[in-house]
Amino acid sequence: xxxxxxxxxxxxxxxxxxxxxxxxxxxxxxxxxxxxxxxxxxxxxxxxxxxxxxxxxxxxxxxxxxxxxxxxxxxxxxxxxxxxxxxxxxxxxxxxxxxxxxxxxxxxxxxxxxxxxxxxxxxxxxxxxxxxxxxxxxxxxxxxxxxxxxxxxxxxxxxxxxxxxxxxxxxxxxxxxxxxxxxxxxxxxxxxxxxxxxxxxxxxxxxxxxxxxxxxxxxxxxxxxxxxxxxxxxxxxxxxxxxxxxxxxxxxxxxxxxxxxxxxxxxxxxxxxxxxxxxxxxxxxxxxxxxxxxxxxxxxxxxxxxxxxxxxxxxxxxxxxxxxxxxxxxxxxxxxxxxxxxxxxxxxxxxxxxxxxxxxxxxxxxxxxxxxxxxxxxxxxx
Ligand code: NDP
Ligand code: MG
Numbered sequence: 001x002x003x004x005x006x007x008x009x010x011x012x013x014x015x016x017x018x019x020x021x022x023x024x025x026x027x028x029x030x031x032x033x034x035x036x037x038x039x040x041x042x043x044x045x046x047x048x049x050x051x052x053x054x055x056x057x058x059x060x061x062x063x064x065x066x067x068x069x070x071x072x073x074x075x076x077x078x079x080x081x082x083x084x085x086x087x088x089x090x091x092x093x094x095x096x097x098x099x100x101x102x103x104x105x106x107x108x109x110x111x112x113x114x115x116x117x118x119x120x121x122x123x124x125x126x127x128x129x130x131x132x133x134x135x136x137x138x139x140x141x142x143x144x145x146x147x148x149x150x151x152x153x154x155x156x157x158x159x160x161x162x163x164x165x166x167x168x169x170x171x172x173x174x175x176x177x178x179x180x181x182x183x184x185x186x187x188x189x190x191x192x193x194x195x196x197x198x199x200x201x202x203x204x205x206x207x208x209x210x211x212x213x214x215x216x217x218x219x220x221x222x223x224x225x226x227x228x229x230x231x232x233x234x235x236x237x238x239x240x241x242x243x244x245x246x247x248x249x250x251x252x253x254x255x256x257x258x259x260x261x262x263x264x265x266x267x268x269x270x271x272x273x274x275x276x277x278x279x280x281x282x283x284x285x286x287x288x289x290x291x292x293x294x295x296x297x298x299x300x301x302x303x304x305x306x307x308x309x310x311x312x313x314x315x316x317x318x319x320x321x322x323x324x325x326x327x328x329x330x331x332x333x334x335x336x337x338x339x340x341x342x343x344x345x346x347x348x349x350x351x352x353x354x355x356x357x358x359x360x361x362x363x364x365x366x367x368x369x370x371x372x373x374x375x376x377x378x379x380x381x382x
Contacts, residue, residue, distance in 0.1 A: 002272060003091055005032035005116075007083060007107055008098035010041045012203045013121045013147065013264060017096050018045060020269045023280070028272055031091045034083050034099070034107075037061070043068040050074070052091055055082045057103075083107045088114030094272060096147070097122040100205050101328050102370055105129060109363075112142045119271035121147040123222040124328075128321045129366045130225030144226065145271040150219055151226055152267035153245035153258035158227070159275070165251040169229065171219055172239040172246050173298060174199050174262075176210040178341075179240060183302050189341045191334065199242040199262045208331050212344050213298065217309035218327075221320050224313060231313035236306060238296045243285065261285050304345045308352065318361040319352065322373040326351030329377035339381055351376040 004021060008014045014035075021028040030049040035042040039061035046054045046069055053075040056065045062078035069076055077086060080103070087095055087110050095111040096119040097104050104122030111118060112133070120126070126133055137144060146152050150171045158166075177196050178186060194211040195204065202210070209215035220234050242262040249255045260266055266282055300306050312320040330347040333339045339347065355373040358365050 001026070002028050003031045003093045004028055004272065005034075005087055005089075005092045005095045005111075006030065006098060007032075007034045007087070007095065007104065008036075008100065008122075009033040009045055010035040010038035011098055011100065012201065012206075013096070013098035013268065015041075016265050017098065017268050018049065020265050020272065021049070024269075024278065027278060032086055032089065034086075036099075036103075039064045039068075046074055047072070053077065053086050053089065055079075055086055057083055080106070084110040087111045087116065092116055094119055096268070096271070097125060098147075100124075100203055102128060102325065105366075108133070109136065112136045112140050115140050115142060118142060118144045119147050119268070120144050121268075123148055123151075123218050124324055126225045127218050127221045127324045128370065129361075129363065130221065130320070132361075132363050132366065134225055145274050146222075146226055147264075147267050147271045148219060148222060149262070149264060149267050150246040151222060152270060154223065154227060154248055156258045156270065157246075157248040157256040161248075161250070161256075166227070166229065166233065167249045167251045167253075168233045168235055169223060169227065170235045170237050170247040170249070170255075171216065171223060172242070172244050173213065173216045173236055174210070174242045175238040175240055175296075175298070176213065176215075178211050178303075179238065180299075181302070183342070186302065186342050187340065191337065194334070194341060198240070200264070202264075204335055205328075205331055208334060208344075209327070212331075212341070213303040213305040214327050214331070214344070214348070216298070217305035218324065220306070220309040221312060231310055236298050238298050239293065240296075241290055241293055243290055243293055259285060304349065308348060311352070315357070317357055317359040318355075318365060318369040319357065321361070321366050321369045322352050322355040322357075323348055325370040325373035326355075326377040329374050329381065333381045343381075347377050347380045350380045 030051045034055040055077045059078040066076045095116045098121045108125045247257040326348045330344040351373045354376045
């Protein structure tokens with residue numbers, strides 16, 4: 001029995017994780033659920049899954065959650081600090097980090113410091129502070145199991161290959177809803193078009209990031225830290241069907257790929273069962289439904305995000321932290337109809353040019369850089 005904490009249980013990854021857990025009651029149980037605003041869903045999840053503890057990080061909803069669960073033996077806390085405090089509890093084996101954005105960093109650090117295995121969905125944690133997180137994992141002997149489908153694919157390809165030198169990895173990208181669009185066509189695209197991802201149903205932030213290819217930019221940096229790679233070992237290929245989830249090429253030229261239908265439940269499930277595989281009833285891939293798997297180069301000129309990611313890897317330091325913060329602001333501004341789609345790239349680039357570069361940041365520097373980059377991004381949004 002693995003005891004699981006889900007940080008962000010009301011989101012796209014969080015709700016799918018609970019489906020995985022519900023399908024395997026003799027393998028998994030829920031110890032901790034956390035949410036930010038969605039008190040109603042958190043309450044119904046708590047009633048269904050009986051965790052020991054729930055945390056609502058927006059304190060405005062504390063009394064609502066506390067009253068609704070008062071008849072049950074469930075501890076209720078509120079506030080972001082409470083997530084950090086609860087994540088180290090003895091009744092937790094695996095922490096699934098499914099909060100969105102920079103908010104995932106502090107609780108992930110607390111979970112690592114408590115020696116918990118991390119099932120990492122919150123890629124922003126590694127983008128912001130990959131070097132700090134990597135050394136913290138070594139210090140506390142903690143394993144990070146990737147949940148992001150591309151990184152789960154690579155992780156699965158590397159099982160049994162621990163001593164095999166990697167020549168490169170290839171991250172696949174669906175291309176998102178705007179694949180093939182020219183710059184002038186992108187001038188006019190709307191929020192509702194950007195939110196229509198062709199293959200995946202996900203939270204709003206990552207869906208916009210997929211449309212701008214910022215998601216792939218974040219994943220390039222995530223891959224660097226997860227697999228200890230240099231920038232020239234990380235390629236991106238557009239694969240519109242999202243069946244091959246990513247590939248590894250070893251130094252003898254052999255390539256391994258992991259395939260399957262685009263369904264996040266599989267990488268979530270694997271992150272819980274690793275190193276074992278446990279049977280599932282997920283729909284199976286059928287080659288005859290996909291007679292053509294196609295591949296094309298990403299349009300790096302129109303979608304400048306990929307260039308930003310490689311620039312971050314080249315510069316190191318806090319550059320990726322700056323990129324991430326500016327992107328979070330630009331993404332939210334686009335979702336709030338404050339900017340046009342193409343401005344996302346200008347705002348991220350503008351913040352990267354203006355925010356203070358720190359070559360060897362401490363953890364505190366990362367917090368400060370995040371705040372500074374958001375100020376620059378907000379100035380550019382106005
Ligand atoms: P959602 O927006 O669907 O869910 C986000 C979750 O985080 C919700 O539970 C939300 O709570 C909570 N949350 C939001 N803001 C805060 C905050 N400030 N403090 C604490 N909790 C907060 O996101 P996704 O599930 O799509 O994505 C979660 C993470 O997983 C992201 O980092 C994303 O990049 C990554 N990921 C997602 C994939 C997907 O398919 N969705 C695929 C690969 C990676 P509430 O709803 O209660 O407000
Ligand atoms: Mg992904």
